[in-house]
Amino acid sequence: MATVMKEVDIVFVGVGWGSSLVAKELVNTGLKMVGLERGFPRFTSPDFQSPEIHDELRFAVRKGMMQDNVREAITLRHSSDETALPVRRWGAFLPGTNLGGSGVHWNGQMFRFQVKDFVWKTAMVERYGKSFVDALGLTIQDWGLTYDEVEPYYDKFEYLCGASGKAGNIKGKIQPGGNPFEGPRSREYPTPPLKEQYNGALFRKAANDLGYHPYPQPSVNLSVAYTNPDGLKLNACVYCGFCERFACEHYAKASPQTVTLPILLRSPNFELRTQCQVARINVDSSGKKATGVTYYDAAGQEVFQPASLVILSMFPLNNVRMLLLSKIGKPYDPETGTGVVGRNYTYQTTSNVWSFFDQDINMNPFMGSGAIGTMIDDLSGDNFDHGPYGFIGGAYVLAAWTGGRPVEQNPLPPGTPKWGKGWKDAVRKHYGHVGQILCHGTSMPTRENYLDLDPTYRDAWGLPLLRMTFDFPENDVKMIRLVTDRSTEIAKAMPGSRQVSNRIYGERPFDVSVYQSTHNCGGAIMGTDPSTSVVNKYQQSWDIPNLFSLGASSFPHNGTYNYTNTLMALNLFTVDAIRNRYLKKPGPLV
Amino acid sequence: MKKLTTVLIPGAIFVSLSMFVMGQNSRGPDDYVGNPERGAKIAAWGTSKGVASCSSCHGYDGVGNGTSLVPRLAGQSSFYLTHQLELYANGKRHNVYMTNFAQRLSPQERADVSAYYASLQSSFPPPAKELTPAQFERGRQLATVGDDKLTVQSCNNCHGPRGLGEPPSIPALHGQYSNYIVYRLQQLAAAHEDDDLMSPVAAALSPEDMQAIAAYFEQLGITDAQHSGGQKVANSLPH
Numbered sequence: 165m166a167t168v169m170k171e172v173d174i175v176f177v178g179v180g181w182g183s184s185l186v187a188k189e190l191v192n193t194g195l196k197m198v199g200l201e202r203g204f205p206r207f208t209s210p211d212f213q214s215p216e217i218h219d220e221l222r223f224a225v226r227k228g229m230m231q232d233n234v235r236e237a238i239t240l241r242h243s244s245d246e247t248a249l250p251v252r253r254w255g256a257f258l259p260g261t262n263l264g265g266s267g268v269h270w271n272g273q274m275f276r277f278q279v280k281d282f283v284w285k286t287a288m289v290e291r292y293g294k295s296f297v298d299a300l301g302l303t304i305q306d307w308g309l310t311y312d313e314v315e316p317y318y319d320k321f322e323y324l325c326g327a328s329g330k331a332g333n334i335k336g337k338i339q340p341g342g343n344p345f346e347g348p349r350s351r352e353y354p355t356p357p358l359k360e361q362y363n364g365a366l367f368r369k370a371a372n373d374l375g376y377h378p379y380p381q382p383s384v385n386l387s388v389a390y391t392n393p394d395g396l397k398l399n400a401c402v403y404c405g406f407c408e409r410f411a412c413e414h415y416a417k418a419s420p421q422t423v424t425l426p427i428l429l430r431s432p433n434f435e436l437r438t439q440c441q442v443a444r445i446n447v448d449s450s451g452k453k454a455t456g457v458t459y460y461d462a463a464g465q466e467v468f469q470p471a472s473l474v475i476l477s478m479f480p481l482n483n484v485r486m487l488l489l490s491k492i493g494k495p496y497d498p499e500t501g502t503g504v505v506g507r508n509y510t511y512q513t514t515s516n517v518w519s520f521f522d523q524d525i526n527m528n529p530f531m532g533s534g535a536i537g538t539m540i541d542d543l544s545g546d547n548f549d550h551g552p553y554g555f556i557g558g559a560y561v562l563a564a565w566t567g568g569r570p571v572e573q574n575p576l577p578p579g580t581p582k583w584g585k586g587w588k589d590a591v592r593k594h595y596g597h598v599g600q601i602l603c604h605g606t607s608m609p610t611r612e613n614y615l616d617l618d619p620t621y622r623d624a625w626g627l628p629l630l631r632m633t634f635d636f637p638e639n640d641v642k643m644i645r646l647v648t649d650r651s652t653e654i655a656k657a658m659p660g661s662r663q664v665s666n667r668i669y670g671e672r673p674f675d676v677s678v679y680q681s682t683h684n685c686g687g688a689i690m691g692t693d694p695s696t697s698v699v700n701k702y703q704q705s706w707d708i709p710n711l712f713s714l715g716a717s718s719f720p721h722n723g724t725y726n727y728t729n730t731l732m733a734l735n736l737f738t739v740d741a742i743r744n745r746y747l748k749k750p751g752p753l754v
Numbered sequence: 755m756k757k758l759t760t761v762l763i764p765g766a767i768f769v770s771l772s773m774f775v776m777g778q779n780s781r782g783p784d785d786y787v788g789n790p791e792r793g794a795k796i797a798a799w800g801t802s803k804g805v806a807s808c809s810s811c812h813g814y815d816g817v818g819n820g821t822s823l824v825p826r827l828a829g830q831s832s833f834y835l836t837h838q839l840e841l842y843a844n845g846k847r848h849n850v851y852m853t854n855f856a857q858r859l860s861p862q863e864r865a866d867v868s869a870y871y872a873s874l875q876s877s878f879p880p881p882a883k884e885l886t887p888a889q890f891e892r893g894r895q896l897a898t899v900g901d902d903k904l905t906v907q908s909c910n911n912c913h914g915p916r917g918l919g920e921p922p923s924i925p926a927l928h929g930q931y932s933n934y935i936v937y938r939l940q941q942l943a944a945a946h947e948d949d950d951l952m953s954p955v956a957a958a959l960s961p962e963d964m965q966a967i968a969a970y971f972e973q974l975g976i977t978d979a980q981h982s983g984g985q986k987v988a989n990s991l992p993h
Contacts, residue, residue, distance in 0.1 A: 209900035214911040389954040397905055397958075400950050402912065413900075413911050422905075 180265025537564030559605025788869025893970025929975020
């Protein structure tokens with residue numbers, strides 16, 4: 165018999181970036197809010213301090229901060245005619261957990277999507293024609309809102325985080341030093357760009373020579389100390405080289421711990437409960453109203469938390485799984501192409517290019533930061549004419565070392581032995597003398613790629629695991645091959661470059677054992693039509709108006725860029741609608 | 755009797771802030787290789803250009819004087835010392851005596867005298883004030899873990915285990931006079947200097963917290979020297 169808690173106004177499932185930002189924005193409403201986090205609480209001091217945090221083996225190799233996939237994994241297959249098997253060692257993507265979620269160990273790369281991303285289907289048909297687009301076999305669609313509607317919220321989140329960068333387009337006027345391709349922003353970044361690495365300077369020269377437009381990567385590892393509009397202080401990054409997969413000891417990375425939780429946890433209206441594993445969303449007999457959620461607490465006891473409003477912010481894969489487990493919305497069926505929950509699952513299409521230099525070129529890769537780097541946007545998204553190529557989408561090209569960690573940040577030329585004297589000699593020769601480029605690109609939805617519940621495998625609580633059916637579409641493989649070729653040319657043109665090698669991850673079959681990106685996307689997408697989307701543009705469930713599903717699960721496709729800034733801007737867009745409209749008159753916002 | 759270096763935590767990271775601490779000159783502090791023998795002469799006798807002997811305040815042994823706010827220089831990173839002299843010379847740090855001396859020293863002489871003091875292992879005088887256990891504990895907490903309520907990270911993140919510093923650019927605090935550490939924190943809190951990393955940290959500390967940290971690091975030097983049986987110990991990491 166479940167324990168029943170006192171009813172609250174809002175229950176948040178998952179307390180990471182999404183929930184903590186939305187809840188923080190609502191602390192002044194006086195509403196009673198509860199945040200349920202399956203993991204542990206943790207704070208910059210004492211939990212993220214050095215030297216313990218700079219442990220590559222524990223955090224980078226053994227994924228110390230990631231979701232425990234002994235208790236709760238996903239299953240994967242490349243196509244519907246295969247049997248999915250559990251992913252017991254995270255590789256390609258690294259789902260987070262614990263208070264703050266992936267917002268703690270992310271790299272702080274802070275991009276906006278393109279203007280066209282929000283109206284992707286319309287834009288592609290307009291530029292390339294209906295038959296070109298139909299021939300691609302993709303299930304792309306418009307998002308239901310425009311860049312202009314979202315722009316003020318991008319600005320707000322960037323200023324909350326103190327983003328470090330150089331604007332390329334302010335209100336339509338192109339700015340020198342920034343990205344000339346970017347969508348218009350209302351003002352300059354709050355802090356200047358991070359320092360440029362030597363790797364980036366060499367890339368800049370080569371890119372300029374080849375006619376591209378290099379600019380500094382936008383970052384929320386801050387370049388200088390900053391006080392945000394809420395009065396919270398962040399410090400300047402010290403370029404320690406332990407950013408992704410690690411937490412920041414210096415209060416220099418924008419995260420829930422530095423930007424949202426200090427305010428949220430001070431509020432008497434918000435109660436944080438950790439080690440609470442939510443099992444399902446409870447729905448009344450009409451099927452149109454959520455009554456709250458059921459969870460297992462730290463002692464394994466079943467608890468029912470009644471609430472007037474349920475907000476899911478569990479990371480895309482978990483949001484979709486929660487809707488399926490709760491039997492909310494029609495599950496997608498790839499055979500018929502009908503149903504919506506699990507539809508349009510997408511990922512990120514990437515490659516690396518490495519340049520090997522002589523011993524006199526010192527890259528000092530250990531002077532790294534999560535979002536440092538010099539990059540070009542010329543080959544991203546729809547920034548070039550795809551007519552000759554027969555695919556859509558693109559990738560950014562970024563020269564960066566986020567660190568020089570000995571185990572994993574140590575690329576060697578192809579053919580180098582994997583162990584022994586030959587390997588040691590190669591490391592001695594090459595470490596610190598290698599340039600690195602990342603190509604990071606769009607991911608297009610197809611009828612075949614989708615999410616559903618696994619028929620066989622279950623989690624530690626006995627609930628079916630999420631099943632991922634995914635492989636890279638031909639469209640995306642063509643895209644990443646082209647961008648990798650162009651990036652290889654740039655790498656060869658870097659002064660002093662002796663040998664260049666590359667590795668494309670966006671090839672078929674998808675290799676889940678090698679790290680690529682944690683930008684899993686879609687499955688509970690937004691749109692204007694309930695027969696092809698799960699939520700409306702406010703991320704409100706079409707089926708259940710007092711349920712919101714926040715995050716990149718709402719994206720109908722994945723754009724070129726790291727998606728945190730975009731999903732957070734959409735969450736701020738949602739919060740305004742909740743505060744100004746929903747709370748006054750609960751019900752469908754569209 | 756252990757040498758102090760065996761107290762080091764294996765794998766202590768090297769964080770170089772050289773990019774931050776570079777002055778506007780194209781030649782940086784480590785472009786001049788300091789000669790400790792030449793430096794010893796400057797320390798003992800000053801120079802013909804009107805630089806008084808450093809030893810008249812800092813001592814020939816580099817032990818300085820806590821009551822007079824003259825910092826200990828013995829065993830400090832030579833890169834750091836050279837850079838501080840540069841900051842005094844170009845006006846980014848201000849002191850009525852040091853500004854004058856630093857300006858009258860050539861860049862080579864600054865490197866030489868810094869190398870001399872860096873090479874010394876000198877004793878640690880007893881503290882001027884008694885340190886209470888509560889102060890020690892508070893200092894130890896701030897040094898090793900920080901304080902989330904103040905958004906202050908632990909000192910040791912940058913200043914190394916036991917405050918031994920992270921050469922070349924991050925100074926040792928180990929065994930430095932508590933008076934001097936407090937004085938320096940107050941300066942950093944009051945103005946945004948060349949050093950954007952220390953100013954926010956210093957500004958977040960109350961006077962009591964500054965005293966606690968300072969007394970803690972001063973005591974570490976004394977304690978470690980006692981544990982080595984009164985032998986002279988290094989007060990910073992090798993550099």
